[in-house]
Amino acid sequence: MRSDDRRVVVAIIGGGFSGFMLAAHLDRRGIGCVVVEERVAVGVAYATDEPRHLLNVAAGQMSAWADEPDHFASWFGTADAFAPRRDYRAYLQHIRAGLSPERVTVAPARAVGAERDADGGWTVRLDDGSALRADLLVLAQGNQPPEPLPGTEALQPPRYHNNPWTAAAEADLARAAREDRPVLLIGTGLTMIDSVLSLEAHGHRGTITAVSRRGLVPQSHRFDRRAIPEEIAPPPFGSLMRLWRHVRCETRLRDWRSCVDALRPHSHALWQSLSEADRRRFLRHARPWWDIHRHRIARRSARRSPRCATRDGWWSRRGGSARWRTAAT
Numbered sequence: 001m002r003s004d005d006r007r008v009v010v011a012i013i014g015g016g017f018s019g020f021m022l023a024a025h026l027d028r029r030g031i032g033c034v035v036v037e038e039r040v041a042v043g044v045a046y047a048t049d050e051p052r053h054l055l056n057v058a059a060g061q062m063s064a065w066a067d068e069p070d071h072f073a074s075w076f077g078t079a080d081a082f083a084p085r086r087d088y089r090a091y092l093q094h095i096r097a098g099l100s101p102e103r104v105t106v107a108p109a110r111a112v113g114a115e116r117d118a119d120g121g122w123t124v125r126l127d128d129g130s131a132l133r134a135d136l137l138v139l140a141q142g143n144q145p146p147e148p149l150p151g152t153e154a155l156q157p158p159r160y161h162n163n164p165w166t167a168a169a170e171a172d173l174a175r176a177a178r179e180d181r182p183v184l185l186i187g188t189g190l191t192m193i194d195s196v197l198s199l200e201a202h203g204h205r206g207t208i209t210a211v212s213r214r215g216l217v218p219q220s221h222r223f224d225r226r227a228i229p230e231e232i233a234p235p236p237f238g239s240l241m242r243l244w245r246h247v248r249c250e251t252r253l254r255d256w257r258s259c260v261d262a263l264r265p266h267s268h269a270l271w272q273s274l275s276e277a278d279r280r281r282f283l284r285h286a287r288p289w290w291d292i293h294r295h296r297i298a299r300r301s302a303r304r305s306p307r308c309a310t311r312d313g314w315w316s317r318r319g320g321s322a323r324w325r326t327a328a329t
Contacts, residue, residue, distance in 0.1 A: 008034045011124050011134035013111045017043035017092070019140030021064060023104050024095055032103045034132060036111045036124065042096065044142065044165055046089035052197040054082040054298045056190070058221070062088065064095055082221075082298035107132065149186065164195055177202030188212040193297055197304060216292045220302035222257055240278035240286075243270065260293050 010026060012019045015037025026033045041047060055062060060079030063071040073079035075091050109126040114137055117123055122137040148162045158176075161169035176183055177199045185192050188210045196208060210217075250259040263270065271279070282290075 008032050008105075008132065008134045010034075010136045010138060011036065011122060011132060012138045012140055013114075013124070014140035014142060015039070015106065016041065016140065016142045017045070018142065019138070020092065020096065022138060022140060024064065024099060027099045027103050030103065034105045034107050034134070036107045036109060036126065036132075038108055038110045042089055042092040046085050046092065047165070048194070049086050050194075050198055050201055051084045051086065052201050052301070052304075053085045053194050054301055055085055055088055056295060056297055057082070059083050064092070082300065164191060170198070173198055174202045176206075177204035180204060180206035182207040183209070185210040186212075188215060188217050189291065190218055190295060190297065193218060193301055197301065200304060214288055216288050218292045218295060218297045218302075219257075220299045221296050222255065222299075240274055240282055243274075244286075256293065257296070264294075 009031050010022075010033040012022055012033055012035045015023075015035045019035055019037065020042050023033050023035050058079065059076045059081055060070065060073045062083070063069050063073070065071050070079065072083075072088070072091055075094065076083050076087060107126065109128050109130070111124050112127050113125040115123050115125075117133070120135075122134050123131050124134065124137065125131050145163050152160060152162070157168055158172040161172065163169060164173070173183075173195065183195075183199060183204070183206065185195055185208065189212070192210050196210075199208060247259055247263075250262075274282070
């Protein structure tokens, strides 16, 4: 195993949005780092080239720098619009182009292991047989690809794709759209919205059915971006039911979006204050409802699905579970 004699301060495993922005913040502070990433990317979410795939947050709240809240809005040209994600990718690439090559380097490889050194540092092993040494190690690997659904072992592309973000899946989705084939989407969350918009962009006029256990879909943002009063943000409660009652009371007094957004800076403390039983209860029962209210979509994206459903009746969503049966040959 070849070893890099140069020791860096920070080794970052993963060059998506989190890893890249950590490197950018370290660069601002004059701290050297190496980013281990085999792909040239700034995150899967921003890899799309489809202009209908929008950010889920208005431009005025998407600055890469906390001390420059208008940084992205100034670059993009407006604060209120929901920018295409490909434009945000260009923004991140603009930031990356300004990083110091002396402080931030990229190792185009895949990390396959890491060991703690006797002096407290780290040795990171790469798939090309080399290794690098660092004082600190950060894992920024992002979301892992989805696991195959049980019972889908016999299903193969182009009729079935477990991960919609691969090049093959996107090509087959475009082909299905051009041929107006019926499409079944498992899940009714944010990825479903993206898939419907992609199908529409390719001219699909066939049937689209989206299935999830509860049939819940992401809610939309309101038109305005009024400031959220600090006084509605609650302190830690220690009980899921007490927190739930507080939110219910607040939503009777103001728009529910304000209540959900007010919890955002306190979510970590609130989670830590809950018991293990309450955390499990939240994940088992409440998380789907929290997700569709917390992770909202642009109104322009939300308008497309209902319009399609009422105009031509070709889009539908259902609550339930999927079971697979392969046809006999």
